[in-house]
Amino acid sequence: MRLFIFRIIILLAIINFISINTYGSPLVKTEKDKVQDTISFVSPFEAANNRCFKCHGQEKYEYTNETLGRQVKDIMCSERILHKNEFYSSNHRSFSCTDCHSEEYAKFPHSGELRMEQKYNCIDCHGGDEKFAKYHFEEIESEYKQSTHFKMEDDGFSCWKCHNPHTYKISVRNANNLKETIAYDNAICLNCHSDYSRFQLLSDKAEINIIKEHDWLPNQASHFANVRCIECHTKINNNIAVSHQIRPKAEAVRLCNECHSKNSILMASLYKFESKEQRRDGFFNGIILNASYVIGANRNEYLNLISLIIFIGVLIVIGVHIAFRIRNKSKTFKEK
Amino acid sequence: MYLYPKWIRAWHVVNAVIFLILIVTGLSMQYTDKENASYVVGFAKAVRIHNFAAIVLVLNYIFFVTGNLLTKNGSYYGIGRKNFISDLVKQFKYYSIGMFKGEKHPFPVTEERKFNPLQKITYVLALYVAIPLLIISGLGLLLPEITITTFFGISGLILTDILHITMGFFLSIFMIIHVYTCTLGHKPTSLFRGIITGYHVSEEE
Numbered sequence: 001m002r003l004f005i006f007r008i009i010i011l012l013a014i015i016n017f018i019s020i021n022t023y024g025s026p027l028v029k030t031e032k033d034k035v036q037d038t039i040s041f042v043s044p045f046e047a048a049n050n051r052c053f054k055c056h057g058q059e060k061y062e063y064t065n066e067t068l069g070r071q072v073k074d075i076m077c078s079e080r081i082l083h084k085n086e087f088y089s090s091n092h093r094s095f096s097c098t099d100c101h102s103e104e105y106a107k108f109p110h111s112g113e114l115r116m117e118q119k120y121n122c123i124d125c126h127g128g129d130e131k132f133a134k135y136h137f138e139e140i141e142s143e144y145k146q147s148t149h150f151k152m153e154d155d156g157f158s159c160w161k162c163h164n165p166h167t168y169k170i171s172v173r174n175a176n177n178l179k180e181t182i183a184y185d186n187a188i189c190l191n192c193h194s195d196y197s198r199f200q201l202l203s204d205k206a207e208i209n210i211i212k213e214h215d216w217l218p219n220q221a222s223h224f225a226n227v228r229c230i231e232c233h234t235k236i237n238n239n240i241a242v243s244h245q246i247r248p249k250a251e252a253v254r255l256c257n258e259c260h261s262k263n264s265i266l267m268a269s270l271y272k273f274e275s276k277e278q279r280r281d282g283f284f285n286g287i288i289l290n291a292s293y294v295i296g297a298n299r300n301e302y303l304n305l306i307s308l309i310i311f312i313g314v315l316i317v318i319g320v321h322i323a324f325r326i327r328n329k330s331k332t333f334k335e336k
Numbered sequence: 337m338y339l340y341p342k343w344i345r346a347w348h349v350v351n352a353v354i355f356l357i358l359i360v361t362g363l364s365m366q367y368t369d370k371e372n373a374s375y376v377v378g379f380a381k382a383v384r385i386h387n388f389a390a391i392v393l394v395l396n397y398i399f400f401v402t403g404n405l406l407t408k409n410g411s412y413y414g415i416g417r418k419n420f421i422s423d424l425v426k427q428f429k430y431y432s433i434g435m436f437k438g439e440k441h442p443f444p445v446t447e448e449r450k451f452n453p454l455q456k457i458t459y460v461l462a463l464y465v466a467i468p469l470l471i472i473s474g475l476g477l478l479l480p481e482i483t484i485t486t487f488f489g490i491s492g493l494i495l496t497d498i499l500h501i502t503m504g505f506f507l508s509i510f511m512i513i514h515v516y517t518c519t520l521g522h523k524p525t526s527l528f529r530g531i532i533t534g535y536h537v538s539e540e541e
Binding site: 218219221222255256257260261300303307310311314315318321324325328 | 365378431480505
C-alpha cells in the first residue's frame with residue numbers, strides 16, 4: 001500500500017514537472033504565469049523577434065481576417081508557443097528567429113509550405129567548430145547514430161525530440177543541483193515515454209506504462225527520484241558529459257551490482273563530476289560520503305580499517321586467552 | 337540447575353540463526369562488486385534474504401522483550417547497583433588473571449543471578465541499545481522514503497547506513513566474543529549444552 005501511494009506521488013510529481021517543462025507551454029496557466037520581462041538580457045534582434053513573440057509568445061493570438069473584415073482572436077497551438085523569458089534565458093538567446101527559421105515567416109498568414117521547412121540539427125551548427133570542441137558534438141552525433149532512437153529518424157526523430165532548441169540551457173551537474181538535474185533529465189525521457197499522444201508519433205506500441213515496466217525494481221519511487229533513466233538505458237562514454245547512446249530495452253542494466261558496488265557505473269555517469277573532483281584531490285572515498293545515495297553501501301576506507309583492526313584485535317585477545325588456558329591446563333595436569 | 341526455559345531457548349536459537357544469515361547477507365551487500373557479483377550470495381538475493389531475515393529478527397526481538405516483561409527473566413539484566421563498576425573490574429580480572437590461578441568464580445551462577453556483571457553490561461548494550469538502533473536504522477534503509485534527506489549537510493541515508501553497519505559490526509564482534517566466552521564454563525562444551533537442554537552445570541555441581 002505504502003509503495004502504491006509513493007508511486008502515485010512520484011507519478012504526480014513527474015507529471016507536474018513535465019507540465020512545466022514540455023516543449024510548448026504549461027498545461028494549466030493562470031494570470032500569475034503570464035509572461036513577464038524579468039530577463040536582463042537584451043537581444044540585438046529584440047524588435048524583430050517581438051514580431052514573432054506577439055503571437056507565439058502566448059496562448060492566444062489576434063489577427064485581422066480580411067475576408068471577415070474584422071479582428072479575430074484564436075488559441076495558439078501549444079506546440080507553437082514559446083515564452084520570451086524561456087528563450088532569452090536559453091543558450092540560443094542571442095539569435096534572431098529567422099537565423100534558423102525562414103525569412104518567409106515574416107509574412108502573415110504564413111505560407112502553408114513553410115510547414116515543410118527543413119530544420120537544422122545540433123551538428124549543423126555545432127559540428128566542426130573549435131569553440132564547441134569541448135562538448136564533443138561529433139561524438140554525440142556518432143553515439144546518437146548507434147542509439148535506438150536513431151532507427152526512428154526516418155519517422156521524424158531528431159535532436160529536438162529531447163532538446164528544445166528554444167529553451168535549452170546547459171547546466172553543469174554538482175552536488176547541490178543533482179536532484180534538479182535528475183528530474184530535468186528524466187523529464188526529457190518521460191516527455192514521450194509517459195505521454196502516449198507524443199509517444200505514438202514514433203511508435204506503434206499500444207500502451208506505455210513506465211511504472212509497470214519497472215515493477216521489478218525495488219524502491220522504484222526512490223530510484224526514479226535519485227537516478228536518471230539514462231544511467232541504466234545508455235552505454236557509458238567517458239568522453240562526453242552525457243551518454244547519448246540509448247540501448248534497446250533488452251540491454252538495459254538490471255543487475256543491482258552495476259550501481260550498488262564499489263565500482264558503481266554511477267561514478268562514470270551521474271557522479272562523474274564528483275569522481276573528477278575527488279580524483280584530482282586524490283581522495284576517492286569522499287565521493288561515497290558526498291553522494292546522495294547509498295551506492296554499494298558506504299565503503300568508507302577508514303571504517304573498513306577500524307573494523308579490521310577491531311576484528312583482528314578481538315581474535316588476538318581470544319587467541320592469547322586460549323593459549324594461556326592450554327598452558328594452564330597442561331600445568332595443572334602435570335601437577336596432578 | 338534449570339536456568340533456560342523453553343521460550344528463551346527458542347528465542348536464542350532463532351536469534352542465532354537469523355544473525356548468522358544477516359551477517360552473511362549483510363557482508364555480501366557491503367562488499368559486493370561489479371566484477372564479483374556473486375560475493376557469498378548474489379546482491380539481489382542477499383537483499384531479499386536480508387530483508388526477510390530482518391523481519392523475523394524484529395518479530396523475535398518483540399517476542400524476547402515481551403517475554404522479559406512478563407517473566408522474571410527481565411530482572412537478570414538489571415544493572416546500576418552500587419558496586420557495579422568494581423564488580424565489573426572483579427569479573428574482568430577473573431577472566432584475565434584469576435581463572436588461570438585457579439581462583440573461584442567471583443559471581444557464580446545461581447537462580448537469582450544468571451549473568452555475571454560483564455555479561456550483564458554486554459547483554460544490555462547488545463540487546464537494548466545495539467539491536468534497537470540496528471532495527472531502526474534497518475527500517476530507514478528498508479523504507480528510504482521515511483529517512484531524513486540530509487542531516488547537517490550529509491545524506492541522511494548515508495548516516496543511517498553507517499549507523500546500521502556499525503551496529504551490525506559490533507553485534508558480530510559481540511557474537512564472536514559471546515561464543516568464545518561460552519567455552520569458559522565448567523567444561524568448554526557445558527554452557528553450549530546448557531542453552532540446548534536448559535540446565536546449567538556449574539563447578540559446584
